[in-house]
Amino acid sequence: MDILLIAGLWLDGSAWDDVVPRLTELGHRPVPLTLPGQGDGAASATLDDQVAAVVAAVDAAPGKPLVVGHSAAVSLAWAAADARPEKVAGVAMIGGFPAGDGRAYADFLPVHEGWMPFPGWEPFEGPDAADLDDDARKRFAAAALPVPEAVVKGVVRLTDERRFEVPVTLVCPEFTPAQAREWIAAGDSPELARVTRLDCVDIDSGHWPMLTSPFPLALLLAGVADLHADT
Template sequence: MDIILIPGFWLDGSSWDAVAPALRAAGHRVHALTLPGMDSPTADRSGITLRDHVDAVVAKIDACDPAEQVVLVGHSGGGAVAHAAVDARPDRVARVVYVDSGPLADGDAINADLPSENGEVPLPAWSGFDDADLTDLDDELRAAFRDRAIPTPARVATDPQQLRDERRYDVPITVIACEYPSAQLRTWIAQGHKWVRELARISDVTYVDLPTGHWPQFTRPAELAAVITGSLTSA
């Protein structure tokens, strides 16, 4: 099966390097994407939009074998991109795996509050993150992350999500819950929290807890790969 790995903010396709080999060893074809504007720290990304990132994923879906469905794996802000790609190609996606992320509703932005400079969002200081984000991300991993970090195009963070096809709700999903356990997500859904309202409408949701911080591809890559592989048995 084709697995398309979509990185979150500040990361390119190489962020999946510790996860992808296990997926390939399980027999899958792995496509770790570097999204537009994320190929170089010096790239001009001021004009890159959220739709540009979505279109890049849709193009990869279209490039895969049309006789088979694909699986999308979206980390963090990449989850919003994955959801919009499902909206564009609901018949081509067998499952979406959200890695410490979830589906973003129509009209919402991924994170309009992140400070930007010259049309891009640099990786903030670690003090700007919650403690839960940084669980297991030790000093060595933090330094490696910062060395590889690439600013995210500002419009990817601030553009409103655009969704049109309600068949997206019929595509099964797996939510890998890291910094917040799945029980908390269910509670927020029951309470009607705005940011999980799209998740609440998905008809087939599997929750898997992977207790760690916001970047399990760095802190617990083997376990993350195992959860992703396990989620595909029903895809």
């Protein structure tokens, strides 16, 4: 199965470099995506541009792909399921909850001169970054890509309620499946509350398991893909 991989803010397709070989060994076709505005200097790139790129990757897949979104990019994966509910085998959401229709994509950190730069580690102290040592933090910060303002302030648009019939696996890194279900039951994620088939699975990592736990993450994603291979 094709597995489309979408990394979160400040990352591009290279974030999956340690996950891709393992997924290939496990018999799948990983497709890490680098989207408009990710390292190409295109400050004019918009959220709609990024959604369109993900939908185009879905359309290009020979069968129904598993669409994987990480952190804020779970909203991109979910938008693809909304745009192509009949063509997406499942969505895996790593460490994030999708924004609902009419909500801003990721407008929660300062923007400077048209870009949202990586803010440093202070906002992520605690479970998010506990498994990143000093060297890993320095490498991450040095490679972090600023995100265009029109992406982070873009408004999510969801129009097809058939998206709720697409199976969703919520991968829980810095929080537990029990916590995730509590938050959803409390109304913190109206989108996931309406999903017909929602699985919450644990992974022992911080917020960036593709960097700190690539082999366990690959095994988990391969298992999800295998589960939906015949859908």
